[in-house]
Amino acid sequence: MFPQLEQSQKGINFNYLKPTIQQINWLKTYSSTIELKNSESIQLEHAYYKLKLKGTKNYMMTRHSVYLKLIEALEQLPQQFGFLVFDAFRSLKTQHALFDYIYQQQKALATNLSHSELFEITKSFVTYPTDNKVPPHNSGGAIDLTLTYNNTLLDMGTDFDEVSEVSHTIFFEQEYNEKFNINKNRWEKIKTNRRILFNIMKNAGFTNYSYEWWHFDLGDSMWAEIHNTNWQYPSMEGE
Known part of the structure; x- marks a missing residue:
């Protein structure tokens, strides 16, 4: 009745079906x-409101799609399954604050690394807000989440936002x-x-950022890059 549970032994495959014109039009409609x-x-x-990062609010916005x-x-x-959502839309102010937060966190952990090395490590986990594209979370198309069962978190091996190789989706x-x-x-x-x-997220049309098991995209710049197509969602701050 629930084939996805039976198919869970099939592994993680980053080959995605390219969205059809009808699917892209659906993204625009919603x-x-x-x-x-x-x-x-x-x-x-x-998660970031609790950290009191600049620009965060005590509510969460996303795209209807x-x-x-x-x-x-x-x-x-x-x-019995559900989602716990850590983050969805993220303002540019919060994007800057988060990048700085992760950078300083890594700097404290790896005092022997240069600025450029720390910058690249940070950038692999947080989009640098001045890159020439709309950051995925700023578009409203990205979402960070995990699974629950009877309101209990399932073990995913790391905490949300842990900067380590263990957070890579295929690590296990x-x-x-x-x-x-x-x-x-x-x-x-x-x-x-x-x-x-x-696999449930992939089946629904999301793509996954392979460095973070919790991060999924729909219609944003990261989703578009994987599908080699145009992104559908600009910054939500201008809407």
Whole structure:
């Protein structure tokens, strides 16, 4: 009845079907801005508001299309499953603040690295806000989330926004390695959980940023780059 659970052993495949004209037109039709609300199946974390980063609000905005596709993704699973959303639309002010926050975090952890090295590490996890494209979260097409089961977080192997190789989506697809201090049983559970999250989101039309198991895109610049097409969503700050 829920084939995605049975197919979770098929792994993570970053080959995406290119969107059809009809699918792109659908993204345009449902491009309006909406506020995400807490519900039985979708809970909101407001991660950066809790960090008191500049520009954050105590509410969460996204594109209507993103919300509809989240519902479509969850329909592939039993009703005990849900989403916990960490972040959706992000203002440019918050984008700057987050980049600085992660940069300073990495600087404290790796005092031997140069500015350019720290900058590149930070940039691999947070879009630099002055790049010549609309940052994915600023467009409203990107969303950071995880899965829950009976309102309990599923084990994904890292915390949200952990800057490490373990956060890479396919990290647990490699052969088990005890040096990471994770027992084999937990390793396999994490692998399955990530596969379920990745595949229900992919099936719904999202793409995943491979450095972050929690980050998914729809109609934004990162989604467009993967599909080799034009992005559909400009900055939501101008709307």
